[in-house]
Amino acid sequence: MKKIIQIGMAGLGTVGGGTYAVLKRNSDELYARTGSRLEVKTVACRNVERARELVDASVEVTTDVMALAADPQIDIVVEVMGGIEPAKSLVLAAIAAGKHVVTANKALLAIHGNEIFTAAAQKGVVVAYEAAVAGGIPIIKTLREGLAANRIEWVVGIINGTSNFILTTMREKGLSFEQALSQAQQLGYAEADPTFDIEGVDAAHKITLLSALAFHTPVNFKAAYIEGISKLDAEDIGYAEEFGYRIKLLGITKRKQKGIELRVHPALVPKRRLVANVEGVMNAVVVKGDAVGTTLYHGRGAGAEPTASAVVADLVDIVRLMNGERADPAVSTIAPEADDSFWLPMSETVSSYYMRIGVVDKPGVLADVARIFADNDISIETMVQKETAPGEDSTEIVILTHSAVEGNVQQAVKAIEALQTVHGSVVVLRKEELC
Numbered sequence: 066m067k068k069i070i071q072i073g074m075a076g077l078g079t080v081g082g083g084t085y086a087v088l089k090r091n092s093d094e095l096y097a098r099t100g101s102r103l104e105v106k107t108v109a110c111r112n113v114e115r116a117r118e119l120v121d122a123s124v125e126v127t128t129d130v131m132a133l134a135a136d137p138q139i140d141i142v143v144e145v146m147g148g149i150e151p152a153k154s155l156v157l158a159a160i161a162a163g164k165h166v167v168t169a170n171k172a173l174l175a176i177h178g179n180e181i182f183t184a185a186a187q188k189g190v191v192v193a194y195e196a197a198v199a200g201g202i203p204i205i206k207t208l209r210e211g212l213a214a215n216r217i218e219w220v221v222g223i224i225n226g227t228s229n230f231i232l233t234t235m236r237e238k239g240l241s242f243e244q245a246l247s248q249a250q251q252l253g254y255a256e257a258d259p260t261f262d263i264e265g266v267d268a269a270h271k272i273t274l275l276s277a278l279a280f281h282t283p284v285n286f287k288a289a290y291i292e293g294i295s296k297l298d299a300e301d302i303g304y305a306e307e308f309g310y311r312i313k314l315l316g317i318t319k320r321k322q323k324g325i326e327l328r329v330h331p332a333l334v335p336k337r338r339l340v341a342n343v344e345g346v347m348n349a350v351v352v353k354g355d356a357v358g359t360t361l362y363h364g365r366g367a368g369a370e371p372t373a374s375a376v377v378a379d380l381v382d383i384v385r386l387m388n389g390e391r392a393d394p395a396v397s398t399i400a401p402e403a404d405d406s407f408w409l410p411m412s413e414t415v416s417s418y419y420m421r422i423g424v425v426d427k428p429g430v431l432a433d434v435a436r437i438f439a440d441n442d443i444s445i446e447t448m449v450q451k452e453t454a455p456g457e458d459s460t461e462i463v464i465l466t467h468s469a470v471e472g473n474v475q476q477a478v479k480a481i482e483a484l485q486t487v488h489g490s491v492v493v494l495r496k497e498e499l500c
Contacts, residue, residue: 076146083369201371215354272316
């Protein structure tokens with residue numbers, strides 16, 4: 066058993082600072098759990114002066130991140146600086162040097178995970194990434210260990226707190242998307258450039274990793290269908306409420322007979338589901354296994370110490386492994402024989418749908434829409450025509466469908482938009498019953 070584990074940390078921002086604080090504050094607790102002292106030997110970051118104010122005098126501070134991989138005294142490299150480079154180079158160099166790695170970098174793993182995990186397996190080291198998905202929620206450990214007996218059927222999550230805050234604010238305060246985004250930025254929940262959050266890219270990075278873990282496939286970010294919330298209208302959030310639904314940005318991956326669904330988009334979720342009531346910046350992940358059924362994991366998806374909780378948990382796992390107390394935690398299982406046909410294209414996925422259609426208020430319009438639905442094998446669950454405002458000759462039809470194939474729905478939408486009695490684009494949102 067190694068009594069002192071030396072850690073090299075790349076990045077001392079929000080997550081890095083939180084990780085250092087948790088390691089220092091809970092040093093005795095971590096020693097009791099592992100039998101080793103976890104000590105940060107070196108921190109590599111851009112702002113050396115600020116770092117020296119945050120860490121103890123015994124900690125070396127440098128701007129050279131590659132020095133962490135080169136230092137033979139460092140046992141584990143913690144990468145919490147984000148971005149692709151120099152993070153990728155550091156991680157691969159650390160692996161080549163025989164060091165275990167802990168990372169919170171979902172973008173790096175979603176895009177380059179196969180290369181990184183393969184290198185780690187060949188070198189016999191661990192790349193742990195609990196903090197890369199859903200912050201302080203231990204969803205990676207849950208899939209890898211707690212649900213190991215199950216054949217996972219699907220994983221669905223609210224895994225971007227910024228988008229969830231915006232949608233909550235739009236619903237509760239009746240604000241437009243632009244107004245809610247501005248409020249999120251003022252409160253520090255959204256970046257000055259919020260593109261990755263509001264357009265679903267961040268959530269897609271995360272659900273890509275969960276999909277690979279749940280279904281034992283390579284990481285395949287390019288297979289993900291991605292649709293954000295920037296085009297959502299407060300009117301549709303109101304209609305969804307009337308029908309008993311809440312709109313959430315969901316990361317979704319499902320095992321189907323034809324292949325694996327991997328998608329991110331806004332979806333209507335029944336208000337009776339617990340996940341529909343996850344509000345603000347909170348995250349939640351729902352997993353359905355064949356033995357356990359449906360389970361829900363809820364908590365903070367971001368922030369200094371919630372994310373640090375996941376980073377340090379990974380460190381504890383690795384230290385226990387180094388001390389011979391448990392088996393390798395099997396960070397990733399790769400199926401090299403899988404090709405692109407393993408993942409379903411979005412056009413072949415199946416959902417039920419919400420549609421809002423602006424129409425001229427005249428006889429025959431509903432019949433035309435119903436005919437197009439029938440021609441495309443789409444069954445209508447509910448259809449409501451809103452009352453025409455005084456002095457107006459147009460109205461809106463709101464429709465909920467039963468399950469239908471995405472490709473058929475898109476064909477139907479094109480045909481409906483081509484009708485002379487229809488004006489503007491049809492609003493289309495998917496529904497997820499999560500049962």
